[in-house]
Amino acid sequence: MAPRGRTPALPASPEERETAVTETTVLIVDDLPLQRSGFRMLLESNTDTSVVGEASHGAEAVRLAAALKPDVVLMDIRMPGMDGIEATRRIVESGGRSRVLVLTTFDLDAYVYAALRAGASGFLLKDALPQDLISGIRAVASGDAVVAPALTKRLLDAYIDSAPTTPDAETDVDERLAVLTDREREVMEAVARGLTNREIAEQLVLSESTIKTHVSKILTKIDARDRVHAVIIAYETGLVSSGRTGRG
Structure with missing residues (x-):
């Protein structure tokens, strides 16, 4: 058998x-x-x-x-x-x-x-x-x-307070974000604001599986180990700022 x-x-x-x-x-x-x-x-x-x-x-x-x-x-x-x-x-x-x-x-x-x-x-x-x-x-x-x-907003605010704002960092920003499509930038910004895949899907009127695919591609393109690392990069690159840390 x-x-x-x-x-x-x-x-x-x-x-x-x-x-x-x-x-x-x-x-x-x-x-x-x-x-x-x-x-x-x-x-x-x-x-x-x-x-x-x-x-x-x-x-x-x-x-x-x-x-x-x-x-x-x-x-x-x-x-x-x-x-x-x-x-x-x-x-x-x-x-x-x-x-x-x-x-x-x-x-x-x-x-x-x-x-x-x-x-x-x-x-x-x-x-x-x-x-x-x-x-x-x-x-x-x-x-x-x-x-x-x-913890999300307080954690991100703490990061914002200590994040570098040098010209070199700003130059690096363009290189890191240039590989993303407009939609991927939109999704990455939502991730950085602490939204879940489901919440992003509802906001962008897309399926949750589509958002999951976008997130996976974003992590690969920006060489991020996970969503938390992607949030760091979003703030380092200036994609999001302290005035946009709210959920929604």
């Missing part, structure tokens, strides 16, 4: 096989055992997320990320020894497959900005609803980026 699955370990039903194949692996990084335990319970209660390890500080996170190669590293920022920002930088610079989703609190805007520059693919508040955390992990694992709505 021909084998029913890719390997003998895979479940027999097509639905179960699909779930097994698309399972998202997560490394939890937090210095508080109770916090790690809570995240583990939540993630393991879902059939499409699996915890492959836990780390209590940044150095351990870097080591385990290299060894376990999780899809997503759920990263705390403030930890003893190596903090989450440096750990994020090292994980991203290693060139591995793991993407970092940072968890923060309202009083850590400066740290969030630093983690953004270090290469994090998303930011959520520690008091996020369970379904929002799961959705954020899925989004980051799929190559998207996520930023908690409550």
